[in-house]
Amino acid sequence: MIHKTSCLLLLPLTLIFLDFILISSLAKPTPITSLSVLTYGAKPDGSKDSTKAFLAAWQVACASPNPTTIIVPKGRFLVGNLVFQGTKCTSAPISFRIAGSIIAPEDFRVIASSLQWIMFDGVTNVSIYGGVLDAQGSSLWKCKNSGGKKCPTGAKTLLFTDSNNISIYGLTSINSQKFHIDIDQSNNVKIDGVKVSADGDSPNTDGIHIENSHSVNITNSRIGTGDDCISIGPGSTYVSIQGIQCGPGHGISIGSLGRSEDEQGVENVMVSNVDFMSTDNGVRIKTWGKDSKSFVRNIVFQHINMKMVKNPIIINQHYCLDKPCPKKESGVEISNVRYEDIQGTSNTEVAVMLDCSKDKPCTDIVMGNVNLVLQMVNGSAQASCNNANGLANDVVVPFTPCLKRDLLLT
Numbered sequence: 001m002i003h004k005t006s007c008l009l010l011l012p013l014t015l016i017f018l019d020f021i022l023i024s025s026l027a028k029p030t031p032i033t034s035l036s037v038l039t040y041g042a043k044p045d046g047s048k049d050s051t052k053a054f055l056a057a058w059q060v061a062c063a064s065p066n067p068t069t070i071i072v073p074k075g076r077f078l079v080g081n082l083v084f085q086g087t088k089c090t091s092a093p094i095s096f097r098i099a100g101s102i103i104a105p106e107d108f109r110v111i112a113s114s115l116q117w118i119m120f121d122g123v124t125n126v127s128i129y130g131g132v133l134d135a136q137g138s139s140l141w142k143c144k145n146s147g148g149k150k151c152p153t154g155a156k157t158l159l160f161t162d163s164n165n166i167s168i169y170g171l172t173s174i175n176s177q178k179f180h181i182d183i184d185q186s187n188n189v190k191i192d193g194v195k196v197s198a199d200g201d202s203p204n205t206d207g208i209h210i211e212n213s214h215s216v217n218i219t220n221s222r223i224g225t226g227d228d229c230i231s232i233g234p235g236s237t238y239v240s241i242q243g244i245q246c247g248p249g250h251g252i253s254i255g256s257l258g259r260s261e262d263e264q265g266v267e268n269v270m271v272s273n274v275d276f277m278s279t280d281n282g283v284r285i286k287t288w289g290k291d292s293k294s295f296v297r298n299i300v301f302q303h304i305n306m307k308m309v310k311n312p313i314i315i316n317q318h319y320c321l322d323k324p325c326p327k328k329e330s331g332v333e334i335s336n337v338r339y340e341d342i343q344g345t346s347n348t349e350v351a352v353m354l355d356c357s358k359d360k361p362c363t364d365i366v367m368g369n370v371n372l373v374l375q376m377v378n379g380s381a382q383a384s385c386n387n388a389n390g391l392a393n394d395v396v397v398p399f400t401p402c403l404k405r406d407l408l409l410t
Contacts (some may be wrong), residue, residue: 033068035060037077044075046103053081062089072098072131077132078336080105080221081114086123086163093122098131098171108140112152112177116159123160127167133157137177138402141202141226154178154204160186169193179206180225186215193222200248207249209235212264214263219243228253229279234294234387235264241269245275253284254299256319258292265295273303274343282312285334286319292331299337307342312372313339315388317357336364343371351381352400354388365390371397
């Protein structure tokens with residue numbers, strides 16, 4: 001039996017519940033605005049300059065209070081230098097969905113003068129999905145490789161600077177004049193499923209370069225180029241690299257570091273599940289032979305396969321491109337670097353080279369389950385150590401004399 005008093009007490013609660021249902025049913029999700037670059041005059045014929053159309057679409061998206069998708073449909077869109085400024089944008093997310101190709105002018109001088117082709121400056125919550133970026137850089141490579149004195153440095157294909165919450169999914173970058181993707185002074189960056197392609201002799205065409213950035217994750221990508229597949233520059237922290245196919249190229253490098261004395265260091269980097277194929281290097285740390293306050297620490301290289309790699313494991317603290325070189329010892333401190341489960345073949349006799357600084361030797365180098373053999377049928381791989389110390393856990397082939405055997409394993 002239900003008393004009248006109980007009913008009276010339940011009535012307000014019932015009304016509140018009904019109000020909640022009514023409000024919930026009336027609530028609508030935030031609308032997503034879609035903009036096509038065709039609306040603003042872009043032409044998918046590969047010949048008409050669509051630069052202004054892309055910038056016009058960005059301005060509308062930038063001012064929108066709602067999430068906005070900029071659509072680049074199938075076709076070839078010719079654009080010159082693009083600068084997408086985000087300092088005056090709302091906080092609403094902006095995504096590019098690219099079904100076609102964005103191409104640079106054939107004359108490399110058109111975009112080379114600006115040092116970057118497509119730049120996002122000061123943006124937040126920007127995503128790129130799919131598409132092809134073709135910088136048509138082969139003519140500049142030929143200029144540089146022929147020793148031409150009037151060749152420009154070249155433009156980076158895609159640069160994010162001073163930006164936050166960036167996502168790049170399924171993008172393909174080909175024939176860059178210089179770096180393909182450059183992440184500078186940015187935080188919380190996700191790069192997944194990208195493809196990077198340039199000739200093996202294309203100079204300075206790093207696949208992905210990271211500098212002065214925090215929390216960068218690169219996954220499931222295939223990179224073949226004429227320089228580092230991925231390079232990690234000064235001031236980079238909490239970088240995760242997983243599921244990469246690298247080759248041709250110069251491998252995955254931390255550095256170069258220490259070119260200037262007050263340069264920031266690199267720490268908390270993990271490189272995991274990487275296949276190197278016919279690369280000049282595998283996993284590399286390189287620092288200049290100069291005075292420096294920089295450092296490299298808390299690094300993990302693990303679950304890595306090498307196939308016909310010239311320098312599978314290398315630390316080079318006497319890196320120099322200057323003429324003449326200063327011939328000093330590097331001031332960059334390298335510590336707590338782990339090499340775990342690294343297997344495969346070396347194209348050179350020295351498969352492991354730890355060439356560290358006399359002034360600041362490498363410390364806490366740890367290797368475990370490393371097995372690198374010489375690609376040639378006759379002969380065996382060797383290791384070279386200078387000014388390095390640490391531990392050898394489990395099997396380490398080739399024998400690395402500067403690393404002490406872990407007594408707990410004997």
